Amino acid sequence: MSEGGDVMRKLLVVEDDPGLQAQLKWAYDGYEVLIAGDHDSAIDMLRAEEPAVVTLDLGLPPDPDGTREGFRVLKAILENKPDTKVIVVSGHGERASALAAIASGAWDFYQKPIDIDELGLIVRRAFHVRELEVENARLAEQGTSDNRVLGRMITGAPEMLKVARTIERVANLDVSVMLLGASGTGKELLARGLHEASGRRDGAFVAINCAAIPENLLESELFGHEKGAFTGAVKTTEGKIELAHGGTLFLDEVGDIPLPLQVKLLRFLQERTIERIGGRKPIAVDTRIVCATHRDLDAMIAEGSFRDDLYYRLAEMVVKIPSLAERPGDAVLLARHFLHHYAPEMNPSVRGFAPDALQAIDEGRWPGNVRELENRIKRAVIMADGKLVMADDLDLAAQDGTGEEDYLNLRSAREAADRVAIRRAMTQSEGNISLAAKLLGISRPTLYDLLKQYRMQA
Numbered sequence: 001m002s003e004g005g006d007v008m009r010k011l012l013v014v015e016d017d018p019g020l021q022a023q024l025k026w027a028y029d030g031y032e033v034l035i036a037g038d039h040d041s042a043i044d045m046l047r048a049e050e051p052a053v054v055t056l057d058l059g060l061p062p063d064p065d066g067t068r069e070g071f072r073v074l075k076a077i078l079e080n081k082p083d084t085k086v087i088v089v090s091g092h093g094e095r096a097s098a099l100a101a102i103a104s105g106a107w108d109f110y111q112k113p114i115d116i117d118e119l120g121l122i123v124r125r126a127f128h129v130r131e132l133e134v135e136n137a138r139l140a141e142q143g144t145s146d147n148r149v150l151g152r153m154i155t156g157a158p159e160m161l162k163v164a165r166t167i168e169r170v171a172n173l174d175v176s177v178m179l180l181g182a183s184g185t186g187k188e189l190l191a192r193g194l195h196e197a198s199g200r201r202d203g204a205f206v207a208i209n210c211a212a213i214p215e216n217l218l219e220s221e222l223f224g225h226e227k228g229a230f231t232g233a234v235k236t237t238e239g240k241i242e243l244a245h246g247g248t249l250f251l252d253e254v255g256d257i258p259l260p261l262q263v264k265l266l267r268f269l270q271e272r273t274i275e276r277i278g279g280r281k282p283i284a285v286d287t288r289i290v291c292a293t294h295r296d297l298d299a300m301i302a303e304g305s306f307r308d309d310l311y312y313r314l315a316e317m318v319v320k321i322p323s324l325a326e327r328p329g330d331a332v333l334l335a336r337h338f339l340h341h342y343a344p345e346m347n348p349s350v351r352g353f354a355p356d357a358l359q360a361i362d363e364g365r366w367p368g369n370v371r372e373l374e375n376r377i378k379r380a381v382i383m384a385d386g387k388l389v390m391a392d393d394l395d396l397a398a399q400d401g402t403g404e405e406d407y408l409n410l411r412s413a414r415e416a417a418d419r420v421a422i423r424r425a426m427t428q429s430e431g432n433i434s435l436a437a438k439l440l441g442i443s444r445p446t447l448y449d450l451l452k453q454y455r456m457q458a
Contacts, residue, residue, distance in 0.1 A: 009127050010034060010051035014042045014073060015089075016060055020114070024055070027116045028123070037061070039073050046080055053085045053126045055119070056106075058097060067097045071104065078105045083133065085126035089114070098434075108432050121448070122433065129431050132355060150193030153186060154337050157327035163190070163319055170317050171197035176269070178254075178314050179292040181321025184371030187292035188252060190321065194290060195248040203247025208240050211253035219261050220277055223268075229278025241274055244287040254314065255295035255306060262307045269313040289314065324366040324373065331373060335361045338377040339389065347381050354388040354431075356423050360396050391423065419454055422447070 011031040013024050016038065025033045034049055036042035038061055046054070054077060058070030070088070077084055088101040088109040098109035107126060110119050148154055149164040170177060171194050179187045188207055195205045213221055224239030241249055251257075257265065268274050269289065273282040291314050300306035324331055335353065343350040353361070357380075366372055380393035425436040437447040450456075 009053070010049055011123060011127075012036060012042065012045055012049070012051040012054040014054060014056045014060070016057065016064060020057075023114075023116070027120065031123075039069060039076065042073050043076050043080065046077055046084070050081060051084070052130045053087065053123055055087045055089055055110075055123065057089045058101065059091065071101065074101060074104060074106060083130070085130050087119075087122055087126060089119075102432065102435065109434055118448070125431065125433070133352070150190065150197060152189055152193055154333055155327065155330050156333055157322075157330045159322045160327050160330065163321060164193070166319055167194045168197055170194070172199055173317075174288070175316040176288070176314050177290045177317045177319060179290070179319050179321055180297075181292070181294065182323050182369055183294050184369030185321045185323060186370050187321060188250060190319075191248070191250040191290045191292065195250075195288075198248070198288070200247050200288060204244050205248050205250065206240050206244040207250040207252060209252045211256040215258050215261075218257065219264070222261070223264065223274050224276040226276050226278035229276070233278070236276070239274070239276065241268065241285055241287050242283065245285050246287075248288045248290055251289060251291040253293055253295075254291040255293040255297055255300060259305065259307070262310050266307065266310045266313060269310075324369040325364075329362075331361050331364060331366060332358055334370060334373055335377050338374050339381060342378050342381045346378070347384060349387060350381050350384050350389060351387045352389070354390045356391040356426075357389050357394060360391045360394055364396055415454065418450060419456065422450060422454070422456060 009031050011028055012034045013021065013028075014036045015021050015024065021035050021037070025035060034045050034051060036045045042054075042056075045051075056070060056073060056077070058067040059065060060069040060073060063069045067090075074086060074088070077086055082105075085107040086101075086105070088098055088106045089112065090098040090101075090109060091112045098106075098111065101109060107129075108122055110122060149161060150167060153160070153164060155161060155164070167177075167190060177191075177194060179190055181187055191207070192205055195201060208221060210218060220237070220239065222239045222241055224237050224242055225233050227233055227236045268285070271282075272286070273284050275282055297306055297311055297315075301308045301311060324334075335358075339350065339353065361373075364373075368375075376394050376396070377389075379395070380389045383393045384390065421440060422436070425439040433444055433447060437444045440447065442450075
């Protein structure tokens with residue numbers, strides 16, 4: 001049985017020495033070990049069994065003292081099954097060949113003479129990384145399909161699913177809905193989802209941010225104006241309330257509407273008629289109002305800056321939106337969605353996230369919520385140098401809460417610096433120990449010792 005499941009992991013050993021074949025097969029009793037001694041048998045075995053990991057000796061017949069045949073096998077493996085983790089085994093003095101193999105797509109290399117324990121650690125890590133890639137791909141696919149609610153909202157968190165179910169229930173009721181939540185939590189997306197789930201879906205969905213429009217223009221934006229109503233009014237213009245007739249008007253940041261305009265909005269909600277600026281004729285309008293704010297309306301009512309009668313008209317149904325930090329798992333789901341959305345256009349070589357990047361996303365506080373997360377992922381996709389977005393690409397240092405004041409002595413400061421450097425090297429090398437050690441300017445055994453000392457996963 002394998003270490004992590006009921007199905008044994010398949011390991012293909014490409015080695016022409018019968019003695020080493022037997023030694024390796026005996027050493028890897030936790031795997032289903034497949035043996036091949038030349039190009040043709042290796043490729044046949046690869047196609048038939050599809051092993052996740054291959055150890056490949058570069059010196060194969062008919063060129064056992066060279067590397068030409070080994071490179072031919074490596075090329076064929078990656079052409080047939082590009083996701084295979086190939087660990088190249090090379091003899092003394094062949095470091096340049098091993099590095100060339102890495103550049104050709106090999107995952108790692110090991111120099112003879114073989115130390116079974118050390119090579120075994122590399123093999124275990126290769127299986128672990130491949131399994132992470134498979135899981136990431138599964139979750140990425142899940143995040144772009146199974147986790148959509150209200151047609152657009154991506155979530156797997158019970159807290160957000162409850163919000164979605166509430167909105168679905170009230171969608172066809174003729175009530176005003178108020179969405180309360182911090183900036184960036186997706187209030188407009190939910191408002192649009194409510195509209196599309198309602199009987200008004202064939203009408204217009206009109207959105208206006210009340211905080212983004214100067215007070216002296218907001219009335220005209222909402223209610224419209226007649227020609228000649230004021231300087232510059234060269235034609236009659238319908239306001240947003242009229243434009244949303246038969247549909248839904250989303251008033252974002254409704255707490256920023258000035259008091260005089262609150263009175264006029266209240267009159268519309270009571271009578272369902274409006275008058276344009278400069279007009280004398282009431283106009284009947286059938287528009288549903290959905291509003292949102294991040295402000296404390298109760299406090300504003302208490303201090304007299306928001307009318308309580310308007311609040312009760314707008315808040316016939318109140319839905320509280322949880323912050324991203326209150327939605328366990330959603331940050332990673334959304335991050336994968338944003339990466340797959342932006343990468344094809346902005347950086348097509350990017351395919352996913354390094355494990356430490358996923359950890360940083362999952363543990364982030366995200367004060368700017370989904371909007372901040374989207375901006376971070378967009379920037380990280382642009383900045384990424386390899387196939388994976390690394391934790392450093394996310395630029396989350398300001399959030400991680402471990403500042404210089406936490407280090408009380410040189411040992412702790414040195415350990416923290418080591419951890420940061422090792423994490424960065426491992427992510428830049430996509431988990432390749434040899435290249436990570438080279439980036440750090442240390443030997444492979446030294447890097448293994450540091451990983452063990454700091455209890456860091458290889």
